[in-house]
Amino acid sequence: MKSRKRPARKAARATPKKRVLRQAPKRAAKTGRTKSARSGAYADFMVQAYAMENDARDRYTEFADQMEVHNNREVAQLFRKLARIEGLHAERIVKEMGWRKPPSAAEAWMWRQSEAPESVPSSGELHYLMQPYHALELALQCEQRAASFFTGITRSTAPADVKRIAKAMAADERDHVRLIQDWMRKVEKPHAGWDIDLDPPTYSE
Amino acid sequence: MNAPAPAASFKPQQFKSDVKPVWCPGCGDYTVLSSITKALAALEVRPENVAVVSGIGCSSRIPAYTTCYGFHGVHGRALAAATGLKVARPDLTVIAAGGDGDGYSIGGNHFLHACRRNVDLTYIVMDNRVYGMTKGQPSPTTEPDWDSKLSPHGTGLREFHPLVIALASGANFIARATSSDPNGTAELIAQAVRHPGFSFIEVLSPCVTFRPEQRSWKDMVHPAPVAPTDDPARAARRLMTDDGFNIGVLFAGHRKPYQPVKSATPRSVAELAAEFVL
Ligand SMILES: Cc1ncc(C[n+]2csc(CCOP(=O)(O)OP(=O)(O)O)c2C)c(N)n1
Ligand code: SF4
Ligand SMILES: [Mg+2]
Numbered sequence: 030m031k032s033r034k035r036p037a038r039k040a041a042r043a044t045p046k047k048r049v050l051r052q053a054p055k056r057a058a059k060t061g062r063t064k065s066a067r068s069g070a071y072a073d074f075m076v077q078a079y080a081m082e083n084d085a086r087d088r089y090t091e092f093a094d095q096m097e098v099h100n101n102r103e104v105a106q107l108f109r110k111l112a113r114i115e116g117l118h119a120e121r122i123v124k125e126m127g128w129r130k131p132p133s134a135a136e137a138w139m140w141r142q143s144e145a146p147e148s149v150p151s152s153g154e155l156h157y158l159m160q161p162y163h164a165l166e167l168a169l170q171c172e173q174r175a176a177s178f179f180t181g182i183t184r185s186t187a188p189a190d191v192k193r194i195a196k197a198m199a200a201d202e203r204d205h206v207r208l209i210q211d212w213m214r215k216v217e218k219p220h221a222g223w224d225i226d227l228d229p230p231t232y233s234e
Numbered sequence: 235m236n237a238p239a240p241a242a243s244f245k246p247q248q249f250k251s252d253v254k255p256v257w258c259p260g261c262g263d264y265t266v267l268s269s270i271t272k273a274l275a276a277l278e279v280r281p282e283n284v285a286v287v288s289g290i291g292c293s294s295r296i297p298a299y300t301t302c303y304g305f306h307g308v309h310g311r312a313l314a315a316a317t318g319l320k321v322a323r324p325d326l327t328v329i330a331a332g333g334d335g336d337g338y339s340i341g342g343n344h345f346l347h348a349c350r351r352n353v354d355l356t357y358i359v360m361d362n363r364v365y366g367m368t369k370g371q372p373s374p375t376t377e378p379d380w381d382s383k384l385s386p387h388g389t390g391l392r393e394f395h396p397l398v399i400a401l402a403s404g405a406n407f408i409a410r411a412t413s414s415d416p417n418g419t420a421e422l423i424a425q426a427v428r429h430p431g432f433s434f435i436e437v438l439s440p441c442v443t444f445r446p447e448q449r450s451w452k453d454m455v456h457p458a459p460v461a462p463t464d465d466p467a468r469a470a471r472r473l474m475t476d477d478g479f480n481i482g483v484l485f486a487g488h489r490k491p492y493q494p495v496k497s498a499t500p501r502s503v504a505e506l507a508a509e510f511v512l
Contacts, residue, residue: 087247091268095259133243143415150452151268151416155259156442 068188075122076132078198081178082119083131084145085171086112092155092164099157107164115147146178147171147202158224161216169209176202246271249281253298260449262413262439263293263360269411269437270329270358271300272420277327277427284327287316289341291333292367293360293439302329310341313348313357320355324493327427328355335365338374338394345396349403352431354491358423359396359434360413362441362448370444382444396436398473401466401485406431408469408485413439414452418481425483431491438479451479458482 089112096105123131144150149167156163179199183192249271257263274284284302288294290309297304303326307315316330330348337345337359348357363380365371372385374394381388400408407429411419419437426433438455440448462483463469469485476484 091264092259094254095257095264098254098256099259143417150414151265157259159259 085147086115088148147175172205260442265413269419273423289336293333313344331358334361349405360439407433411437412455
């Protein structure tokens with residue numbers, strides 16, 4: 030177990046956070062459906078979408094905690110920011126659906142596949158010396174996976190209202206992909222040897 | 235008769251304590267923690283009705299990271315403590331957890347006899363084929379040719395095969411899981427807890443610091459190509475030819491769990507103490 034003190038670099042502060050939040054379209058308005066006219070499948074689908082956003086938020090929070098424990102504050106802050114964004118997406122679904130409290134069925138959806146499409150895989154991806162660029166690379170893959178998940182639904186045999194909202198969500202996720210790509214252009218690219226530690230934790234190398 | 239208590243509805247996060255894990259970022263044990271909390275939520279148990287018991291090692295830190303009752307015990311003795319606890323308090327859900335060093339080296343003998351006794355508890359081993367906490371010594375599951383500063387040219391010793399040994403010793407449920415599949419691991423843990431008797435789950439959980447090559451395990455694991463069997467002879471054949479990366483339930487037997495009959499009248503501490511007088 031390692032901790033390293035690292036100087037906070039300026040680059041990661043150039044986060045287009047506000048844009049990420051503002052640009053997301055109002056999905057309910059896009060579908061043009063009233064709540065009463067929606068199919069049961071629509072509610073089930075929104076429960077899935079809620080579970081996905083929640084899972085992504087929890088995963089980023091765990092990663093932020095891990096980075097904090099290892100004193101990589103810069104990346105910890107970035108993961109915290111990503112967690113906040115996913116949390117806001119989850120809250121927006123609750124609001125749009127008019128749920129008084131988040132549905133408990135959200136937990137059940139976890140079992141359907143090994144990881145939610147928008148979550149960074151839980152193990153093996155982090156490094157205690159990782160840099161903001163690496164964290165954004167992981168976030169980019171998640172947004173891309175989420176976009177193709179929703180696109181897949183638009184091509185499935187799902188009811189029309191589900192396909193419509195899935196289309197709006199796929200568009201949202203594609204927006205996020207572009208925003209993260211913009212964000213990546215603003216942070217420093219890691220130099221070769223970024224993971225070299227002159228006091229490594231292992232005797233075996 | 236009292237009305238049955240309503241099912242608990244705790245979220246996975248409510249089984250996580252405020253203590254932040256000190257594992258290395260990327261360590262497979264994070265996923266195992268997450269899977270345990272998801273399984274407990276799905277099992278609709280309450281944190282105060284679950285005990286997580288461990289020995290010593292990075293993986294054995296796990297009880298502190300849950301809101302369940304926990305016992306971070308002596309190296310290799312998780313199963314002894316867990317067995318005693320379950321026998322004394324059969325109403326609790328008891329999970330023993332730890333590493334390959336804790337469970338198969340110093341705790342190897344306890345492992346055999348816990349399988350043999352078949353007390354109704356679940357044993358989760360986070361196998362990274364190394365002693366992580368003490369900085370990278372080979373463990374019983376380390377490959378004979380793993381070359382490192384602490385084992386130049388490898389130990390040359392044949393690996394221990396925990397699943398085969400569990401079967402031969404009498405474990406009632408045997409599964410392999412992978413930390414690259416948190417939801418699948420949660421599901422296997424929930425099945426193991428529900429299955430009566432001693433349930434053993436080996437989780438392939440990479441040590442990214444001392445065995446960084448284990449990051450590639452996620453590409454090597456695959457679902458077991460066969461349905462679980464309750465026939466020990468068939469399971470033995472499968473496990474003996476297993477490639478070490480088959481994921482799923484590999485044996486689910488029907489042996490009756492061991493549970494001593496509780497005396498009708500509770501005995502006083504003085505009476506119990508008298509039994510230990512030499
Ligand atoms: C009686 C005793 N002997 C030796 C040790 C030193 N020791 C601490 S952890 C450990 C091995 C842990 O390996 P493992 O169980 O595989 O856990 P990991 O750290 O890999 O998760 C050893 C030998 C100890 N703490 N107590
Ligand atoms: S040393 Fe290995 S087992 Fe221990 S926390 Fe680090 S990665 Fe995990
Ligand atoms: Mg180990």
